[in-house]
Amino acid sequence: MARPSVEAERREQILSATRSVVAEKGFKAMRVADVAARSGISSGTIHYYFDTKRDLMHAAFEWNFENSEARRAALLEDIDDPSERLRMLLASYLPADDLLIESWHLWCSLWVEAIHEPDLQELNEKVYGEWRRGMAAIIRDGQLRGRFVDGDPVLLTNALISMVDGLAIQVLMSSRSMTLDRMRATCDGVVDLLTLPAAAG
Amino acid sequence: MARPSVEAERREQILSATRSVVAEKGFKAMRVADVAARSGISSGTIHYYFDTKRDLMHAAFEWNFENSEARRAALLEDIDDPSERLRMLLASYLPADDLLIESWHLWCSLWVEAIHEPDLQELNEKVYGEWRRGMAAIIRDGQLRGRFVDGDPVLLTNALISMVDGLAIQVLMSSRSMTLDRMRATCDGVVDLLTLPAAAG
DNA sequence: ACCATGTTTGACTGACGCGTCAGATCTGAC
DNA sequence: GTCAGATCTGACGCGTCAGTCAAACATGGT
Numbered sequence: 001m002a003r004p005s006v007e008a009e010r011r012e013q014i015l016s017a018t019r020s021v022v023a024e025k026g027f028k029a030m031r032v033a034d035v036a037a038r039s040g041i042s043s044g045t046i047h048y049y050f051d052t053k054r055d056l057m058h059a060a061f062e063w064n065f066e067n068s069e070a071r072r073a074a075l076l077e078d079i080d081d082p083s084e085r086l087r088m089l090l091a092s093y094l095p096a097d098d099l100l101i102e103s104w105h106l107w108c109s110l111w112v113e114a115i116h117e118p119d120l121q122e123l124n125e126k127v128y129g130e131w132r133r134g135m136a137a138i139i140r141d142g143q144l145r146g147r148f149v150d151g152d153p154v155l156l157t158n159a160l161i162s163m164v165d166g167l168a169i170q171v172l173m174s175s176r177s178m179t180l181d182r183m184r185a186t187c188d189g190v191v192d193l194l195t196l197p198a199a200a201g
Numbered sequence: 202m203a204r205p206s207v208e209a210e211r212r213e214q215i216l217s218a219t220r221s222v223v224a225e226k227g228f229k230a231m232r233v234a235d236v237a238a239r240s241g242i243s244s245g246t247i248h249y250y251f252d253t254k255r256d257l258m259h260a261a262f263e264w265n266f267e268n269s270e271a272r273r274a275a276l277l278e279d280i281d282d283p284s285e286r287l288r289m290l291l292a293s294y295l296p297a298d299d300l301l302i303e304s305w306h307l308w309c310s311l312w313v314e315a316i317h318e319p320d321l322q323e324l325n326e327k328v329y330g331e332w333r334r335g336m337a338a339i340i341r342d343g344q345l346r347g348r349f350v351d352g353d354p355v356l357l358t359n360a361l362i363s364m365v366d367g368l369a370i371q372v373l374m375s376s377r378s379m380t381l382d383r384m385r386a387t388c389d390g391v392v393d394l395l396t397l398p399a400a401a402g
Numbered sequence: 403a404c405c406a407t408g409t410t411t412g413a414c415t416g417a418c419g420c421g422t423c424a425g426a427t428c429t430g431a432c
Numbered sequence: 433g434t435c436a437g438a439t440c441t442g443a444c445g446c447g448t449c450a451g452t453c454a455a456a457c458a459t460g461g462t
Contacts, residue, residue, distance in 0.1 A: 028313075052451080124371075162365075169312050232419060233419075242441095244442075245440065252421090
């Protein structure tokens with residue numbers, strides 16, 4: 001090889017710009033030229049690393065997900081109490097800072113695209129599955145230790161995850177009846193509901 | 202007027218075709234020409250009734266919502282038991298037939314568009330508000346009659362509605378881990394969780 | 403110096419699709 | 433029958449944008 005490869009760095013640069021543009025303008029309105037402008041790179045170079053706009057989007061979705069997972073893993077390490085673990089896990093999804101908001105934007109775009117694209121459905125399946133496994137484990141553990149109400153952990157997990165998704169959408173839409181604070185309160189309230197009174201203190 | 206107005210009929214025809222096309226191809230891929238083809242009307246006529254593609258979409262969103270509300274109102278009339286009322290209300294949102302599926306498609310498109318369009322945010326606000334009021338009333342009533350667990354009815358309502366939204370998205374995406382049946386079971390399971398044991402039988 | 407290879411550029415092309423428009427057609431009133 | 437106004441048509445103009453390409457540039461090896 002004549003030169004050290006800049007590919008990894010350049011791809012990251014492009015994907016980050018993509019996420020930013022999608023978050024700001026939405027997937028539909030995103031243009032390759034926008035990504036080029038935001039990353040300070042010519043449109044030709046974008047196509048040098050990603051054949052089509054669709055490839056670019058798919059890569060951005062995947063990259064965004066991997067980033068999120070990595071960031072989240074560290075959060076739960078030190079917490080033992082199941083109720084607190086669950087609370088913290090839900091809190092980690094709140095669209096509370098710019099990065100998380102951008103991620104949610106991307107995630108919503110993914111959903112709508114995935115409805116008509118099997119490739120993206122696979123990605124959703126993978127992400128949703130991992131998410132579900134982690135949360136179900138916390139709930140199952142809490143039930144075994146007598147801290148949570150009874151009930152199928154998988155059912156509870158699906159209910160919680162879907163709730164978070166639905167809440168986040170409303171927050172992203174700047175709904176007056178669903179602000180970030182209200183979303184936080186709703187998540188906490190539901191955890192309270194699942195936590196057994198005797199063990200709550 | 203020289204002729205009886207066909208406007209109402211024609212608009213309905215166009216809006217119905219719009220919903221159908223959006224459900225099939227997604228909002229991004231929808232073309233005015235598609236709507237023309239599906240409704241058996243020339244593209245010129247579409248623009249005769251709707252100035253721009255955006256106007257058409259907005260009208261379709263609004264029309265779809267009004268239709269849904271009307272259909273739903275009748276469902277709850279004969280039911281008295283709060284638990285059953287809640288169960289039935291949630292069930293009425295299941296993407297269980299073609300019409301409901303199309304409505305959900307439109308609804309998801311609305312969300313993603315609304316993130317970047319204040320006009321649509323207003324529509325969401327209105328719909329979400331009405332939905333919320335109806336469900337909160339059922340929950341409050343059930344609590345007064347001692348059939349539901351305690352807890353802020355508004356908080357519970359937001360949790361339930363968001364859950365339904367999130368579940369529906371996964372169903373629309375043909376998720377293997379969230380089928381229509383599973384969504385139904387999840388809704389029922391959560392109603393069970395909110396219903397007091399003594400009153401459940 | 404020169405080459406091979408990796409990288410970058412931005413002007414260009416070709417397809418695509420919204421919205422226009424000039425005229426055709428239909429309907430009821432008189 | 434004729435007229436006014438409503439309705440309808442489909443070809444076309446025009447801007448937009450993904451993707452191409454030929455040429456330029458950079459870098460490290462020899």
